[in-house]
Structure formats: structure tokens, C-alpha cells
Amino acid sequence: MQTSTKPLLSVRNLRTSFFQDEGTTKAVDGASFDVSPGKTLGIVGESGCGKSVTAQSILRIVDRPGRIVGGEILLTREDGSQTDLVKLEASGAEMRSIRGGDIGLVFQEPMTSFSPVHTIGAQLVEAVLLHNEVTPKEARRRGIEALRSVGIPKPERRIDEYSFELSGGLRQRAMIAVALSCDPRLLIADEPTTALDVTTQAQILDLLRKIQQERGMAVMLITHNLGVIAEMADDVVVMYLGRVVEQGSVDDIFHDPKHPYTKALLQSIPSIDSAPRVKLPTISGSIPHPFNRPPGCPFHPRCAAFIPGRCDAAEPALKAVGDGRQVSCFLYE
Amino acid sequence: MLAYIVRRLLLAVMTVWAISVLSFMIIHLPPGDYVTSYIASMSASGSAVSEGEAQALRQQLGLDQPITIQYLKWMGLMLQGNFGMAMEWGRPVSDVIGDRLTLTMVISVAAIIFTWGIALPIGIYSAVYPYSFLDYVFTFIGFIGLAIPGFLLALVVMYVGFAWFGANVGGLFSPDFAEAPWSLEKIWDLTKHLPIPAIVLGVAGTAQLIRIMRSNLLDELRKPYVMTARARGLSEYRVVMRYPVRVALNPFVSTIGYLLPYVVSGSIIVSLVLSLPTVGPLLLKALIAQDMFLAGTIILLLGVMTVIGTFISDLLLMWVDPRIRFGRE
Ligand SMILES: Nc1ncnc2c1ncn2[C@@H]1O[C@H](COP(=O)(O)OP(=O)(O)O)[C@@H](O)[C@H]1O
Ligand SMILES: [Mg+2]
Numbered sequence: 001m002q003t004s005t006k007p008l009l010s011v012r013n014l015r016t017s018f019f020q021d022e023g024t025t026k027a028v029d030g031a032s033f034d035v036s037p038g039k040t041l042g043i044v045g046e047s048g049c050g051k052s053v054t055a056q057s058i059l060r061i062v063d064r065p066g067r068i069v070g071g072e073i074l075l076t077r078e079d080g081s082q083t084d085l086v087k088l089e090a091s092g093a094e095m096r097s098i099r100g101g102d103i104g105l106v107f108q109e110p111m112t113s114f115s116p117v118h119t120i121g122a123q124l125v126e127a128v129l130l131h132n133e134v135t136p137k138e139a140r141r142r143g144i145e146a147l148r149s150v151g152i153p154k155p156e157r158r159i160d161e162y163s164f165e166l167s168g169g170l171r172q173r174a175m176i177a178v179a180l181s182c183d184p185r186l187l188i189a190d191e192p193t194t195a196l197d198v199t200t201q202a203q204i205l206d207l208l209r210k211i212q213q214e215r216g217m218a219v220m221l222i223t224h225n226l227g228v229i230a231e232m233a234d235d236v237v238v239m240y241l242g243r244v245v246e247q248g249s250v251d252d253i254f255h256d257p258k259h260p261y262t263k264a265l266l267q268s269i270p271s272i273d274s275a276p277r278v279k280l281p282t283i284s285g286s287i288p289h290p291f292n293r294p295p296g297c298p299f300h301p302r303c304a305a306f307i308p309g310r311c312d313a314a315e316p317a318l319k320a321v322g323d324g325r326q327v328s329c330f331l332y333e
Numbered sequence: 334m335l336a337y338i339v340r341r342l343l344l345a346v347m348t349v350w351a352i353s354v355l356s357f358m359i360i361h362l363p364p365g366d367y368v369t370s371y372i373a374s375m376s377a378s379g380s381a382v383s384e385g386e387a388q389a390l391r392q393q394l395g396l397d398q399p400i401t402i403q404y405l406k407w408m409g410l411m412l413q414g415n416f417g418m419a420m421e422w423g424r425p426v427s428d429v430i431g432d433r434l435t436l437t438m439v440i441s442v443a444a445i446i447f448t449w450g451i452a453l454p455i456g457i458y459s460a461v462y463p464y465s466f467l468d469y470v471f472t473f474i475g476f477i478g479l480a481i482p483g484f485l486l487a488l489v490v491m492y493v494g495f496a497w498f499g500a501n502v503g504g505l506f507s508p509d510f511a512e513a514p515w516s517l518e519k520i521w522d523l524t525k526h527l528p529i530p531a532i533v534l535g536v537a538g539t540a541q542l543i544r545i546m547r548s549n550l551l552d553e554l555r556k557p558y559v560m561t562a563r564a565r566g567l568s569e570y571r572v573v574m575r576y577p578v579r580v581a582l583n584p585f586v587s588t589i590g591y592l593l594p595y596v597v598s599g600s601i602i603v604s605l606v607l608s609l610p611t612v613g614p615l616l617l618k619a620l621i622a623q624d625m626f627l628a629g630t631i632i633l634l635l636g637v638m639t640v641i642g643t644f645i646s647d648l649l650l651m652w653v654d655p656r657i658r659f660g661r662e
Contacts, residue, residue: 059564063560099564099565100566115558116656123565178561179564
């Protein structure tokens with residue numbers, strides 16, 4: 001499935017750490033996955049497992065004291081050549097033209113993703129002007145078009161409003177408009193609906209799906225909500241403590257999960273056939289802080305299929321199991 | 334919005350009135366009046382004042398009337414733009430204050446420009462590169478600046494200027510110009526004398542401002558809108574200057590109103606040491622002599638300056654921060 005075309009983005013063994021006085025947080029610790037062109041890749045995992053830091057690493061906007069310490073992020077350019085984003089200067093011209101140009105980002109916090117003292121338009125038009133050689137007037141026209149295309153009513157007026165004048169849903173639409181204003185080939189959406197109410201959530205997801213179909217761009221959808229994944233994703237990456245524990249198509253993951261963590265995750269969501277008023281199974285224990293990662297497989301202290309002497313001794317590698325599927329677990333080695 | 338401005342204006346007028354009552358009361362708080370301290374200073378220099386003379390003087394100055402009448406008369410004069418007589422000087426208050434008030438403003442503005450010009454860039458640097466070598470250097474120098482009292486700094490500067498450069502750094506004018514009428518040369522002379530008092534007066538404020546700017550900006554830099562600006566592909570310089578710095582500067586706009594009176598009242602001792610012809614030393618003398626018209630006018634002027642300043646800052650803040658314009662927060 002992924003072998004037919006070159007992946008648009010290929011993350012290989014990415015490691016990103018935060019170096020603080022208290023110690024080093026290995027937020028991303030050897031993550032590998034591919035994003036296929038025109039497809040939606042869902043990235044799922046409990047909060048704190050390094051999903052956002054992975055997205056920030058791809059855009060090279062990890063905040064100090066964080067730094068990429070290893071791995072490759074290969075972006076296939078329009079001419080077919082590949083660029084390793086890790087090797088680029090984070091604030092250099094090439095990386096900046098990729099940010100916002102080739103890769104757009106939609107953030108979790110629609111409330112604070114816009115500057116409180118600048119209009120939506122100022123921030124939108126700025127992005128258009130930066131990546132296109134157009135006059136300010138034309139940039140503004142494109143900005144209004146972008147707002148219209150994400151379903152914001154009266155865009156000619158909204159463009160001059162401040163983010164706090166918009167409702168949460170409109171704000172997130174405006175955020176998407178900014179991310180899309182320069183026709184990126186990859187849109188990274190980091191928990192785009194987490195802060196919204198359920199109805200708005202559904203509308204935003206519909207919008208993302210519609211835009212993706214119209215433009216044929218790839219979407220990397222980060223969420224901790226498996227329901228969102230089921231609805232949106234073609235392929236799924238399951239992350240645990242900075243590592244990818246399983247990758248496969250959405251059907252494979254939901255109908256034939258391999259990794260004990262994926263199985264546990266799926267059991268913890270309610271389904272239409274689960275008995276009412278019965279407590280759902282939860283994953284025992286809690287996610288350890290990346291400061292003190294358990295030795296061996298990071299999931300072994302919470303794992304139902306823990307093999308003593310094996311899982312706590314060495315880390316399983318991410319291995320192919322069948323067509324386009326990968327899992328990192330000793331059960332499959 | 335218009336209603337807001339009108340409300341602020343009304344409030345400003347009320348505040349000025351309250352300040353006038355307060356300043357009048359403060360001047361009358363110490364026991365005795367101008368005549369008492371006049372008698373004291375006369376007898377200190379050997380000449381006695383008879384009871385009759387004192388009584389006549391009181392009558393002439395209107396000090397024998399009830400305090401409310403005195404206040405109303407004072408207010409009446411004020412409203413006509415007449416600030417009364419400076420008793421000790423025997424000249425109208427406006428004459429005595431006149432040039433000094435202008436010079437005070439000039440020095441204060443120079444000190445504020447110095448403070449902002451130095452503190453904001455350093456504060457921005459320290460927030461963008463926290464815990465860097467230069468950040469520590471600035472922090473260290475800043476704390477020294479905060480800890481040294483202004484008058485001490487003034488003395489050191491005067492000593493250094495005198496001992497090493499043979500220059501008399503006191504005052505605002507060279508002797509040739511001190512009594513000369515205003516001319517371009519005199520203004521140039523003033524400009525040359527400004528930096529030292531401006532620096533001495535501005536050092537403590539600079540240190541403080543660096544700390545505030547640094548922590549404001551550190552807070553803003555952590556906010557998601559900075560990361561989204563970066564994700565749009567802006568250069569790092571533009572990301573920082575256009576968004577978080579702009580937001581971090583807003584609170585400073587609201588301090589503009591207090592700056593002028595703060596610098597004026599904070600400058601009394603430094604002005605004495607550097608013999609600057611500002612209103613600070615004048616206020617001190619007037620208070621000691623219980624010269625109520627002079628002291629009252631200066632205090633009232635400081636109060637009015639604060640009120641006007643605050644009003645202007647409110648308008649400015651409304652202009653720069655849409656959240657306030659729209660009545661949020
Ligand atoms: N700016 C930062 N400074 C220090 N640690 C950070 C920072 N950002 C993220 N981390 C750490 O990295 C880990 C992964 O965080 P994140 O990627 O935000 O998780 P999530 O999967 O919920 O998006 C967390 O343990 C978090 O504490
Ligand atoms: Mg996150």
C-alpha cells in the first residue's frame with residue numbers, strides 16, 4: 001500500500017529531547033512513520049506521549065530547551081527529490097519556506113493560537129505575502145477567499161476582526177484558513193478539535209475531510225481520540241512514550257490490533273455493543289514520565305502480555321508484520 | 334467608546350479636585366503656618382518679630398481666616414490661572430515655578446527616554462536568550478543599579494567627572510548661560526548637560542524595567558500564538574518583534590502616566606546633589622518654610638500631571654490593545 005508511491009514525509013528514528021536542569025526528557029525517542037501523499041495519517045496516543053513534539057520537530061519549531069538529537073525527517077519535494085529537514089537550519093530561509101509553504105500547522109488551542117492584539121486578517125495576509133509574490137491587495141483578496149473556503153460567513157468582515165470576537169469553532173476554521181492559505185501539501189493538525197464542543201468538533205472534522213478531498217493534500221491528524229481516528233484516518237500510528245508501537249491501515253488497527261497497548265486502548269473506548277452501565281476496562285497504571293522511562297519495552301510495566309526477563313531487558317524494534325503493517329513487540333518476533 | 338472616554342474625563346476632573354483638597358490639607362497638617370516658621374527663621378538670624386507685625390503679616394496673607402475660606406480663595410485664584418504669591422520669594426508662584434517646571438519636564442523626559450531606550454532592548458535580549466552569558470551580565474549590572482541610591486551615584490559621577498575629567502558636572506547650564514535668555518546656544522548647552530542627570534535619574538528605573546520586560550516577554554514567548562507565527566514561516570526576528578514583544582509592551586503604556594511625577598518626586602535628592610534647577614528642591618524648601626501657595630501648587634501640579642498622564646495612558650492602552658477597546662478582560 002505504501003510501497004507503490006514514495007511517501008510524502010518519512011520520519012526515521014526521530015529523537016527529540018528537552019534538556020533541563022532537572023534532567024533530560026526524551027519526549028520523542030526513536031519514532032518512525034510515513035505519511036503518504038493525499039492520505040490522512042492518524043497519530044494516536046495518550047497525552048504526553050510526544051505527539052505534539054513530533055509535529056513541532058517536523059516543522060523545526062521545538063521550543064528551547066528542546067532539540068532534535070537524532071534521526072531523519074525526509075520530505076519529498078515537488079520535483080521528487082528528498083530533503084532531510086533535520087539537516088536544515090531551523091531558522092534558515094529554506095526551512096522557513098517549507099513552514100507554512102509546504103507544511104501547514106493547525107494547533108490545539110484555537111483560543112490562544114492567534115495573537116490577541118492583531119486581527120485575523122493581519123496574520124492571514126502576512127502568511128500569503130510571505131509565500132507568494134503578490135500585492136497586499138491581492139493577498140487580502142486571497143485571505144478573504146481562504147476564509148470563505150473554510151466556511152466562515154461574511155469573510156470580508158471577519159477578516160478585520162480579532163480572534164476573541166470569533167466563537168471557538170470559527171476561530172479554529174480561521175486557523176485552518178491560515179494553514180491552508182499557501183496550499184501546503186501536508187497539513188499537520190494537532191488535536192484540532194480537542195478544545196471544541198461535540199457538534200463543532202464534527203463540523204471541523206467534516207471540513208478537514210472535505211478540504212483534503214478537494215485539494216488532495218496529505219493530512220497528519222494528531223489526536224488522543226480513537227473515535228476521531230476511526231472516522232478520519234486512512235493509516236494509523238500508535239505512539240507510546242515517544243515511540244511508535246504500531247503502524248497500519250485503519251482497518252488493521254481497529255479489527256486486528258497487534259500490540260498489547262493498541263488492544264488495551266481499543267478496549268477502553270465504548271462501542272455500540274458494549275453492555276450499558278458496566279465499567280469500561282482501563283489500562284492499568286499510568287503513563288510514566290519520560291524522565292524515568294522503564295528499561296526495555298516502555299510499556300512492559302502496564303502490559304497484560306509482559307514476558308519477564310525479555311520485555312524489561314531489551315527494547316523491541318519496529319518490525320514489519322504483513323502488508324504495510326509494523327509493530328514493535330516481542331510477541332511478534 | 335465615547336461614553337467610556339467621557340466617564341474617564343469626569344473621573345479625572347473629580348480626581349483633580351480631590352487632589353486639591355488633599356494637598357491643601359497636607360500643607361496645613363504640620364503645626365503652625367508660614368508666619369510661625371518665618372518668625373523662627375528670623376529669630377534664628379537674630380532679629381525678632383513683634384506680635385503686631387506677625388498679626389499684620391497673617392492678615393496680609395489671609396492666614397487668619399478659617400481654613401475652608403482659605404481653600405476656597407485659593408481655588409478661586411487657581412481657576413483664574415493665578416497660583417498666588419510664593420511667600421518666601423515675594424514673587425508670584427508661576428514666576429518661581431515657570432522655568433523650573435519646564436526644565437523638570439525636560440530632565441524627566443530625557444531620563445525616561447534613556448530608561449526605555451536602554452531597558453527595552455536589553456529586556457528583549459534577556460528574554461529571548463534567557464540564562465545566557467549576557468543575560469547574567471545584564472542581571473548583575475541591573476541589580477547593582479537597583480541597589481545604589483541615586484544620590485550616591487550622583488556623588489560618584491560628580492567626583493569622577495571632577496577628579497578625572499576636571500569637569501564640573503553639576504547643574505544644567507554652563508555659568509555663561511545660566512542667567513542668559515533662551516537662545517539656540519542655550520538649548521545646545523542644556524542638551525550637553527542633560528545626559529548625566531538623565532542617566533543618574535534613570536538607572537534604577539532601567540534596572541527595574543529590564544526585569545519587568547524580561548518576565549513579561551518570557552511569559553508571552555511561551556504562548557501558542559508565537560509557535561503558530563513561527564509555523565507560518567516568519568523569520569525569527571519578525572516572529573519575536575511583531576507578536577510577543579508587541580503584546581509584552583502593552584502594560585508599559587499604562588505606566589506612562591505615573592512616570593513623570595514618579596521621576597519628579599524621586600529626583601529631589603539627586604537634584605539637590607547635582608544642583609539641578611528643577612521643582613524638586615523647590616518643593617522641599619517650600620514645605621520646610623510652610624509656604625502653602627508654592628508647595629500647594631507644586632503638589633497640585635504633580636497630581637494633575639498624574640491624572641492627565643493616566644488619562645492619556647488609558648487612551649493609548651485602548652488604542653494599542655483591542656481587548657480593552659472591546660471591553661474584554
Ligand atoms: N517546552 C517543553 N519543555 C519541556 N518539556 C516539554 C516541552 N514540551 C513538551 N515537553 C515534554 O515532552 C513530552 C511530550 O509532550 P507532548 O508532545 O506535548 O505530548 P502530547 O502527546 O500530549 O502532545 C511531555 O512529557 C512533556 O512534558
Ligand atoms: Mg499535544
